[in-house]
Amino acid sequence: MDTLPPRTTRIQKKNVSRILEAALDVFSANGFRGATLEQIARAAGLSKPNLLYYFPSKEAIHVELLSGLMSTWLDPLRLIHPSGEPVEELIGYVIRKLEMSRQFPRESRLFANEIVQGAPRIMPLIEGELRELVEEKSILIRRWQDAGRLARMEPRHLIFSIWATTQHYADFDVQVRGILSEEDERHFEDARAFLETFYRNALDPARG
Known part of the structure; x- marks a missing residue:
């Protein structure tokens, strides 16, 4: 714009x-x-x-912010590389998304608020660029699963779960800090250790 x-x-x-x-x-x-x-x-x-x-207008400012944010938000997913080791590629994606919640909490909450309201200003981006990228990576994940390199699970819901478990630390920051009684960011290191263990176990083809 x-x-x-x-x-x-x-x-x-x-x-x-x-x-x-x-x-x-x-x-x-x-x-x-x-x-x-x-x-x-x-x-x-x-x-x-x-x-x-x-x-x-207020809407023009909002759209400008969201348009720039969408590109930033897609970058970690784009970095999942077909030639990489599948579990490590997906663990890397989890860590990148968690780091975005640490570095860009305001942007995450801006995006979440837009989605809660029905995404009136960015639905074309969701139904276009975002959907295409998720489908591209889902095809890659299915290929890895068919080769026995990942536990079998529905790829799109796997991606949704990564969004939910990582963006939670930005979108519900007040709740997280209230429960943990922390004012610094040490909990991000604990979250990283937990999520890496959680997804490594979930993705291990021997457990699938």
Whole structure:
């Protein structure tokens, strides 16, 4: 999505970055419906009219964030390589997804809020690029299973389970920290050890 004319100044680019960074905070905390342009402008240190110079609406800002996020979100899945050792490739995917929850909790919550609302702004991406990539990797996983290199299980639901077990640590961060009574990020190391053991056992063809 083009938000600025072709020729933009350094200050304009800086302001766009400030708006998107502020919007990420506001949307991830309040959801799309709870967020306002006034909140985003205030968080960005701009006036509302100045913000509207760069983005015509709250939805335009939201779509810009989600479009960029989708590409970032797909990268760990793209990295599953056909020539790799199957269990290690999938364990690597689990670890990459968990690390994304550690590094990008606001982005994860932004995406989760959009999905909970029925994905009105990114359904074409879900039904297009995301579905195609999941199908591509599912075919690869089935090929590994047919070769006896992975325990047999439905590949798409395996991918869903990886999303659920890793993104939980970002989307339900308050709950996790409340139960564990932790203020730092040590629990991510415990989570990594648990998930690696869990999926290694589940994927082992000798156990399938």
